Amino acid sequence: MAVTDVADQGRIRTVVEELEQVLLEFIRKHQITHSEYRAATDLIIDSIKAGEESLLFDVFFEAEATDVGNLGRECSPEAIEGPFYLPGAPVLTGPLNVMPQRPDEKGEPLLFHGRVTGTDGKPLGGVELDLWHADADGLYSNIHPNIPDYNLRGRFTSEPDGTFRVLTILPPPYEIPKDGPTGTVLRALGRHFFRPAHLHIKLRRRDYEEMTSQLYFQGGEYLDNDVAGAVRDGLVIALHTVDDTTLIAEQGLNRPYTDARYDFVLAPAPAHQA
Ligand SMILES: [Fe+2]
Helix, strand or coil: CCHHHCCCHHHHHHHHHHHHHHHHHHHHHCCCCHHHHHHHHHHHHHHHHCCCHHHHHHHHHHHHHHHHHHCCCCCCCCCCCCCCCCCCCCECCCCCEECCCCCCCCCCEEEEEEEEEECCCCECCCCEEEEECCCCCCCCCCCCCCCCCCCCEEEEECCCCCEEEEEEECCCCEECCCCCHHHHHHHHCCCCCEECCEEEEEEECCCECCEEEEEEECCCCCCCCCCCCCCCHHHEECEEEECCHHHHHHCCCCCCEEEEECCEEECECHHHCC
8 A cells, every 4th residue: 555545634644744743852852963864864765775675664663563453353463464475476276275386395394274254253265365485495486586486475265165275385484684774773783683484374355354464383483582573472373293194195295294274364344344
């Protein structure tokens, strides 16, 4: 959404004028000098030149904005999108969807499955689930070099009973890019660059509100000190190892896999609310 898409011009005026006042007070309180002010604006300009404008702001502020958006919601909590989403991922065909991956894709197999319902508890078929995540080296296709386009990015649809399942690999914790302006700031603050392992997902159905989520894994590293400060209790899911040979064969695998379940609840779009 662009600022020009905000229908309420009064809202824009309110928040921009208040932000202006907050920053003016901040400059006075901390006696920010002209050179310090220029260093700050140069940092933003440099982040744009480095393609990090989203990363810089997402690391510090996006989780707070999603918390505000989740207040009073009856549906599943939203989570940060992060800077690495890409529209137009390949469409997968079920009932067992397999994420696009290299023939020798590294990583433990992960079966991610669950059910989508509305806030009334009724199952929702025909929901598009748009999943993306890092590879076993913590890298994203179309962002980092030498990875096939749309690797580990895919869209699939929930079944009429609301269920979905997709076979992929278990992503690891990873360091966000640290060689650009965002890394410079984090280093100056003495912070590390790691995010806990996670899946990114968007859910869409025409008559329901689109939802962006991010799911983390119980027991994983960096859950308590995510560089983006984005982990929330309702977004941490359990992992189970499955070594039953029948179930392994059902997934078309020849080795044990990890099973993770999450059930999504979508809210009706305002025009479709009863
Ligand atoms: Fe990510």
